[in-house]
Amino acid sequence: MAQKPSIPKGTRDFNPEQVSKRNYIFQKIRTVFETFGFQPIETPSFENSETLMGKYGEEGDRLIFKILDSGDYLSKVDDSVYTIKDSNKLTSIISEKALRYDLTVPFARYVVQHQNEIEFPFKRYQMQPVWRADRPQKGRFREFYQCDADVVGSQSLWQEVEFVQLYDAVFSSLKLDGVTIKINNRKILSGIAEVIGAHDKLIDFTVALDKLDKIGEEKVKEEMLSKDIPQSGIDKLKPLFSLQGSFESQMHTLKTILASSKEGIKGIEELEFINNAISTLGLETASLQLDVTLARGLNYYTGAIFEVSAPKEVQMGSVGGGGRYDDLTGIFGLKDVSGVGISFGLDRIYLVLEELALFPETITKTIDVLFINFGEKEALFSLKAIKHLRENNIHAELYPDAAKMKKQMNYANKRKVPFVVLVGEEEMKSNTYTLKNMVSGTQEALNLKELINHII
């Protein structure tokens, strides 16, 4: 009995239209990455387990897909260990490789491993799939692409400025106008925590603050209180919760709150530098906005924090994010490598472009012209023309069988072919091709040169 075919949950097949649309996004991002001087690297799909394990917290470790060792892997397992029948213990013995969970840790590993071949500052981009054993749900997959750009080896704030420009350039080139690039700075969050007497509770504080949009001011305060942040401190947050207006006026408020925190003031200066530069340079279609609630789960950012929101008319959340980290490669033994990087959320960008009908129409057109097959001689005659068309980069195809006209025309319609060519006795005699426009229905007899010019 034949198997009913299916794919693992959380994974996807992509049909030709979907691949074309995804490649359209990749290509736009790649082009901008390269005009900004980023260079592509690629790393293996699986890494040694010790490279990945312990880098994403306990939850992360659980979500990493482990690869079973080949051969008689149980022969390596001591009986005394085997009899315990403990999945975790066994895994560490029978699996030495794991699928990458993100592109950041493999990048850090790459930088350390190849440090002697790399020119620093190193501007790299990477667009590859990652895998997570997460519970699949709408918009969350077990296999998905990440598109990352990072610069390592420079603490210059010009990098942050350029990343704001880069986001603007990518989304502008995708014709996705009106995205908001939200920016914050870890030092500001530290400063606030310091000022409200929660310096040792920075993570609890930022995790709670990060939820402001979702659960509202009261609930955030409750959560902070439950984490032993003093009421007197929470009271000092009042101006923060109602922060609005221009970038500059918000900065002004923040300065007042953070006056006593050296670190906080440093964070403000960094933000001002970036904002001033962007004001001078201008953005095409995006806007830069301060968002002090922005913390982004991952707690390894040390300076700027970025997040990009889709235009308000689509309910999508963030379509990108990133930030500055001071110690990317320390885990692999290379100290003091500061970096800053950003990421694009391909799947969400895809959904947004789909919802706003921003994919160019030409994407769904797969072939430019189909030659109807009337028989052996006609097909050979057709292939001579097809060869020339293809050399002119026209996507041309011969229907492979001399099937009924109706069947062939039906195929042309289904594949949305704009032109078909009919070649019969008469055409072969006069060395012409009858071109039929599938939209208007008109037909005309053309020689090869005219044919090419008509379709191109």
Next chain:
Amino acid sequence: MAQKPSIPKGTRDFNPEQVSKRNYIFQKIRTVFETFGFQPIETPSFENSETLMGKYGEEGDRLIFKILDSGDYLSKVDDSVYTIKDSNKLTSIISEKALRYDLTVPFARYVVQHQNEIEFPFKRYQMQPVWRADRPQKGRFREFYQCDADVVGSQSLWQEVEFVQLYDAVFSSLKLDGVTIKINNRKILSGIAEVIGAHDKLIDFTVALDKLDKIGEEKVKEEMLSKDIPQSGIDKLKPLFSLQGSFESQMHTLKTILASSKEGIKGIEELEFINNAISTLGLETASLQLDVTLARGLNYYTGAIFEVSAPKEVQMGSVGGGGRYDDLTGIFGLKDVSGVGISFGLDRIYLVLEELALFPETITKTIDVLFINFGEKEALFSLKAIKHLRENNIHAELYPDAAKMKKQMNYANKRKVPFVVLVGEEEMKSNTYTLKNMVSGTQEALNLKELINHII
């Protein structure tokens, strides 16, 4: 203690130059695929184990990378099974997913699963990595890309004709002149086996014949004899071993040998059809050659068999191969779907292009122009110009730090930047940019428009 970073054996990191060179090959192949009317699909990196297992023979099953189930996978294992401590038995319980081993089986699964959305004949291409737990050796990796194009749903021999053209078009566009497209037909092999009384030993016969190039006539005969192919039959092969000359004259010899085999004659007719069409249509740089010893391990080909050899001056073996199969999707319950497909060997093509120095020089150039950073004001002034350059698709970069001139110029040299721009007090005053040609060493002061025109 920090880990010394490494990657699993048989896998590779690709640096920017390597990625660019690989993408150059992918892009050439993709462009030709698309002008021939092929459409891209993508399938998940891992499939359900039952989709893959049993499709590649016993050896194949062993070489498939299995993914460990998440969570407490041992809780699913019955104690009575567990105590046997048998790796194979355990695998089937604790691993339900596996990394794809090739693109053919996932494609067959895709066709069956999506048969109602597909227009047949379906011309698809797919370029994705595959994984094999093979012993790594020179040129053989555990993760590598396959680039496949297949047509399913038509028995037309025009497909074979077009694949010969496609190979020619791809290698011509890669400027790799002089490849040989070898062609054979399974029906001819069957016919010969029939004629020499080895009809029930077709696989033994073809496996031995396939080795003619490597081990020579005598050893091939010995192997056949050892497989119980009668001496009288082997004697009939004499004309086969010395087959040479033009396609047509070889066909003539074959017809004599195969006169009594209906299937063999059918195979000859098919080859003649393809050869006649190609003779009429012509090839750009490749040549088509009959090779009756060509069998290609995989025994699922039923008609044409292709293999492409690199030009003789490089010792590389095949850079591509493929053929006609009559039942791709039967294993998944869809009968009578004939197909024909070919594949490109990316890694070998890469090595050949490298050896023959056929990669365009521009590939190693990563940025067009570097702006030297003399300080904050100068950097901001530079970024205004950089913005315009990038909009004109020029790859431009600002050195992020106001480091010593020597250090910045050193970086420019290491990255092989053809131009650097110097912006100091004077340039800002006169609104110009001093462009230095890194090859000739000459410098000139230019306004923005001139700068763009100079670099573009």
